[in-house]
Amino acid sequence: MGAILELQGVSMSFGGLKAVDGLSFDVNEGEIVSIIGPNGSGKTTTFNVISGLYEPDAGDILLKGESVAGLRPDQVHDKGISRTFQSLRLFTNMSVLENVLVGMHSITNAGVIASMLRLPSVRREEKRMYDKAQELLGMFPGRFSGPRQSQPAYSLSYANRRRLEIARALASDPALLLLDEPVAGMNPAESHEVMEQIKMLREKGYTILMIEHDMHVVEGVSDRVIAMDHGVKIAEGSYDEVANDPQVVEAYLGKRAAADATA
Amino acid sequence: MRLAEITGAIQTAAGRVPRGVYAVIGFAIAAVFPLLNVAGVVETAWLRVGVVSLLFVMLSLGLNIVMGETGLLNLGYIAFFAFGAYTTALLSSPKFELQWPFLAVVVLSTLIAMVAGFVIGLPTLRLRGDYLAIVTLAFGEIVRLTIVNLQGLTNGPNGITGIYPPRLLGAEALEAAGSSGAAAWLVVDKPIEYYYLVLACVIVTSVLLSNLKNSRVGRAWNALREDELAAVATGITASRAKLLSVVLSAGIAGFAGSLFAYYSNVISPESFLFMQSVIVVCMVVLGGMGSIPGVIIGAIVLQALPQIIRQAAGAARSDFEVYRMLIFGILIVVMVIFRPEGLLPDKLWRREAREVDPRELEKTRQSLFDLEEGEKDLEV
Numbered sequence: 001m002g003a004i005l006e007l008q009g010v011s012m013s014f015g016g017l018k019a020v021d022g023l024s025f026d027v028n029e030g031e032i033v034s035i036i037g038p039n040g041s042g043k044t045t046t047f048n049v050i051s052g053l054y055e056p057d058a059g060d061i062l063l064k065g066e067s068v069a070g071l072r073p074d075q076v077h078d079k080g081i082s083r084t085f086q087s088l089r090l091f092t093n094m095s096v097l098e099n100v101l102v103g104m105h106s107i108t109n110a111g112v113i114a115s116m117l118r119l120p121s122v123r124r125e126e127k128r129m130y131d132k133a134q135e136l137l138g139m140f141p142g143r144f145s146g147p148r149q150s151q152p153a154y155s156l157s158y159a160n161r162r163r164l165e166i167a168r169a170l171a172s173d174p175a176l177l178l179l180d181e182p183v184a185g186m187n188p189a190e191s192h193e194v195m196e197q198i199k200m201l202r203e204k205g206y207t208i209l210m211i212e213h214d215m216h217v218v219e220g221v222s223d224r225v226i227a228m229d230h231g232v233k234i235a236e237g238s239y240d241e242v243a244n245d246p247q248v249v250e251a252y253l254g255k256r257a258a259a260d261a262t263a
Numbered sequence: 264m265r266l267a268e269i270t271g272a273i274q275t276a277a278g279r280v281p282r283g284v285y286a287v288i289g290f291a292i293a294a295v296f297p298l299l300n301v302a303g304v305v306e307t308a309w310l311r312v313g314v315v316s317l318l319f320v321m322l323s324l325g326l327n328i329v330m331g332e333t334g335l336l337n338l339g340y341i342a343f344f345a346f347g348a349y350t351t352a353l354l355s356s357p358k359f360e361l362q363w364p365f366l367a368v369v370v371l372s373t374l375i376a377m378v379a380g381f382v383i384g385l386p387t388l389r390l391r392g393d394y395l396a397i398v399t400l401a402f403g404e405i406v407r408l409t410i411v412n413l414q415g416l417t418n419g420p421n422g423i424t425g426i427y428p429p430r431l432l433g434a435e436a437l438e439a440a441g442s443s444g445a446a447a448w449l450v451v452d453k454p455i456e457y458y459y460l461v462l463a464c465v466i467v468t469s470v471l472l473s474n475l476k477n478s479r480v481g482r483a484w485n486a487l488r489e490d491e492l493a494a495v496a497t498g499i500t501a502s503r504a505k506l507l508s509v510v511l512s513a514g515i516a517g518f519a520g521s522l523f524a525y526y527s528n529v530i531s532p533e534s535f536l537f538m539q540s541v542i543v544v545c546m547v548v549l550g551g552m553g554s555i556p557g558v559i560i561g562a563i564v565l566q567a568l569p570q571i572i573r574q575a576a577g578a579a580r581s582d583f584e585v586y587r588m589l590i591f592g593i594l595i596v597v598m599v600i601f602r603p604e605g606l607l608p609d610k611l612w613r614r615e616a617r618e619v620d621p622r623e624l625e626k627t628r629q630s631l632f633d634l635e636e637g638e639k640d641l642e643v
Contacts, residue, residue, distance in 0.1 A: 051496060077498035089493035091486050093614040101479075102486045106498030108479050112507060115478035116471040122478065129479075152614050172498060 003062075004029050004176050004207050005050070005081075010059035010069075011231075012042075012049050019045040021231040022059070027176065032198065032208045034218045036242070037228035038251055043211045044086060046228070047178050050209075051083045052076035064175065078106050080175030084165040086184065086211070092154040096144055099153055099164055100133040103171030136167045139197065159190045166197075170206070177201070179210035183217050195220045215243070227251070285556065290466055293317075297455045310454040316566040317461040318523050323546040323562040324468055324555065325515030330544070331553030331609065332481060333508040334488030335388075336396045338540050339403025343513040345410060345535040346379045347372040347520025352423040352530050353416070365429040369521045376517020377510045379406075384509035388502060403540050410532045422531025428452040429460070429525045457526045464522065465559075468515060473555050484508055485553075485611060538588070545595055551605025552612050560606050565591070 003026040012020040020042045027033045035043050048054045050061055052073035061069040068076050082103075091099050108129060110122045137144040140163045153164060162182060169177055182198065183191035195217045201208060202221070212218050218225060218239060225242040227235040229251040235242045242248055249257075296313060299305045322344060329335045350372040354363045363371075387398045410417045417423065434449035451460050475481050483504050486494040495501050524530050542565065550561020569587050598605070604616035 053492070053496070072500070073492075073495045074498050074500045077496060083496055085493065085496075089490050089496075091489035091493065093489055093611045094482075094485060098482060098485075102482050102494070102499075103497055105479065105483055105486075110479045112475065112480050112511065115480050116475045118474045118478075126478075154614070168497065 002029060002064075003027065004064055005209065006060075006062040006065075007046075007050070008060045008062070010046070010049060010056045010061060012045055012054055012056050018231050020049065020056075023228075023231070023233055024059075025226055025233060025236065027207060027209050029207055030202065030205060031223045032202055032210070032221050033224045033226060034222040035209070035211045035226045035228060036213070036215075036218060036248075037234075041228040041251070042231035043228055044180060045231075047083065047180055047211065050076075051081055051178060074106070077172065077174075080173075081178065082169040082172050082174035082176070083178035084162075084169050084180055084182065086180040088158075088161050088165060090153040090161055090165060090168070093152055095150050095152055096137070096156070096164055097130075097133055097149040099168050100136055100171050101129055103168035104129050104132065106172050132171070136170055139167065139170075139200070159186050159194075162186070162194070163197075170201075175207065177206055177208045179208060179212075181211055181213065183212065183214050188216075191217055219243075282556075286469075289556070289559070290462075293462055294459075297458050300455065307454055310458055312567055312570045314454060314457050314461055314526055316563050317458070317465050318519050318526070319543065319546060319566045320465050320559050320562040321461070321468060321519035321522070322516055322543050323550065323558040324465075324472055325512040325519065326543050327547050327553065327555070327558045328472070328484075328508050328512040328515070330547050331551075331558070331612070332476065332484040332488070333505055335505065335509070336392070336399070336544075337509075337512070338396050338400040338537070338544065339383075339406070340399070340512070340516060340543055341535045341537075341539040342403040342406035343376040343379055343516035344520040344523065344539075345406055345532075346376040346513075347517030348524040348530050348534070349410065349417060349423070349520075350375045350517070351521040351524035352426050355429075355525070356423055356426045358418070358423050362427050364435075365431055365525075368429075369518060372521035372524075373514045373518045376520065377514040379517075380510040380513025381506065384506045384513075388505045388509065400537065400540075403535075403537055407532055407535050407537075410535070417532075420532060422529055422533075424529045426524055426528050426530070428528075451525070457522075461522055461526070464518070468518075469555050469559065476553075476555065480504075480507070489611075542591070545591060548595065549598055549605060551608035553609035554605065554607050554612070557605050557607035557609065564606070 005027040007023055007025050010020055010023045011018065023042075023046060025033075035046065037043050045054070049056050050068075052068070052071050052075065055070045059069070060067050063076075063079050063081060066079070068079050068081070071079070091102060094102070108125055110125055114122050133149075137149065140160075143160055143163055144167075153161065156164060162184075166179070166182065169179075179198075183194050186194065191214055198208065198210075198217075198221045210221075222239055225235075225237065225239050226233055227242050227245065227248045229247075234247045234251060235245040237245075293313075297310055300307060300310050322340070325343075326337065326340050329337050329340075351368050353359060354361050354368045354371065355365075383399070383402050387395060387402075390398060411419055413419070429451045430446075431449040431451065434446045437446040437449065451457055483494070483499045486497065486499060487501055487504055491501060523534075527534075543562075546561040546565050547558050548561070549565060550559065551557025569590075573584070604613045608616070
């Protein structure tokens with residue numbers, strides 16, 4: 001099990017604010033790693049740097065040993081990193097099915113002229129895409145069946161939008177899946193269901209790096225947990241190790257409360 | 264029954280007919296129209312209105328790619344039309360004593376317009392919204408002013424006259440074989456012949472574009488318009504996809520421009536005013552952005568309707584032309600208020616304009632009812 005993703009001393013600042021400061025960690029193949037930390041601790045910025053939305057000021061990001069730092073988001077995606085967004089970013093007027101089909105953009109290759117003429121190769125590709133989309137949407141039984149696939153994405157419930165975003169991100173067979181708060185805004189039953197689905201993804205061999213605030217989910221799925229505060233990694237290890245780390249408790253509860261807790 | 268119910272019922276009934284049927288009916292009507300002229304029912308002037316309308320249909324189909332699919336406003340679109348028209352005029356007129364074969368001229372005119380699209384697209388596509396609109400507007404004006412002032416090449420404001428009619432493939436061979444009567448058949452010089460030539464081009468273009476719309480490329484354009492950040496994070500190279508749409512739409516405008524130059528025999532900078540760009544934008548908006556049948560209807564309505572009104576108004580109102588733009592303006596304002604999605608809207612834009620589409624909801628409810636899970640709450 002080699003490292004799929006390696007962050008080496010990645011820093012990113014906005015003006016005077018160091019959002020991420022010399023962050024290093026690895027994600028191994030087939031692993032689920034969670035990043036936790038209070039709001040503003042640099043988790044989403046880390047995701048944005050990894051997925052190419054920002055170029056890091058310093059440090060390097062390696063995907064399977066190859067640097068992806070400074071590449072455009074679409075290039076990073078082509079290399080095999082796929083993501084979801086904390087504030088859902090579906091193509092809201094497009095249908096459920098179309099959203100997933102767009103997700104396959106980088107693994108398909110029908111060109112303009114071939115598409116205009118609807119050549120047999122294009123038809124075969126469309127058929128393959130359709131079958132694959134059925135498989136992906138089928139991971140969420142009963143949620144996206146039949147006529148719902150032709151519904152616009154905005155008509156979906158909040159939880160279903162999150163599910164659809166995951167399906168879209170998986171559509172390109174990513175080597176690494178970044179999930180930014182996959183259960184945010186879900187009720188306990190729904191988040192439990194998503195948790196089961198994330199576990200199922202691991203069984204299918206996906207490697208996942210996720211940001212999550214819901215400790216129940218973090219505990220349930222993570223092989224490893226990384227805690228961040230003020231752009232710095234303050235703890236790393238199993239869920240129990242990190243959850244009981246005094247620095248982590250302090251970051252969440254403040255110094256006095258942390259002292260009370262350990263006293 | 265309330266009016267809404269009646270129109271709703273009509274829409275449901277109309278929705279059951281496959282779209283292809285409407286396309287065939289529409290094109291069949293367009294194909295039969297010139298026969299009325301042959302039969303002596305309508306004047307030849309109306310055939311000319313038909314040809315120009317079809318040329319504008321072509322232009323609208325092209326502009327629809329950037330505006331409707333990719334969501335980029337282009338206010339200098341007519342410049343690409345000018346590139347096509349002038350390329351054709353120079354290669355097939357007494358100006359330089361050239362008469363290239365029709366096919367070569369049309370292909371080259373299209374390519375030159377595409378190159379122009381590439382050149383203007385490359386540096387400007389980083390811009391968004393208003394900025395892009397201003398830059399394209401300026402581009403359109405620069406092209407027009409260049410045409411006016413580049414006297415040596417374009418004859419300036421006088422324009423290029425005496426453009427030779429298109430000679431379709433085989434005309435030369437027939438002439439060489441001595442059968443000039445048969446060759447004359449292949450020279451397009453009567454309105455009815457132009458009409459069918461342009462109609463054939465429009466049909467082919469709209470079929471190709473509707474294939475493209477429902478393909479990987481079309482979906483990528485739609486995704487960029489919906490949410491550029493998400494599209495880029497999903498592996499779509501924004502600059503390439505946008506450039507492709509601009510180049511393709513420029514090519515269609517160049518193609519239309521080439522046919523326009525052949526048809527009108529004379530071209531001058533007056534045909535490529537900023538107002539023409541605006542009119543094409545209006546055609547796309549009126550018809551329904553992103554909808555191929557929509558923009559076809561939009562172009563026909565805005566191009567042919569003024570002629571019909573003028574005819575109806577007759578001698579009584581010979582100054583109709585003065586009010587034409589005023590009526591355009593009012594029409595667009597009314598449309599934007601009451602039917603922002605256009606006459607025959609595309610489903611994406613209908614959703615954009617009206618958060619919930621009652622037709623779609625009803626359809627889903629109906630089909631969910633047939634499923635086992637039909638009893639479950641729709642919302643979960």
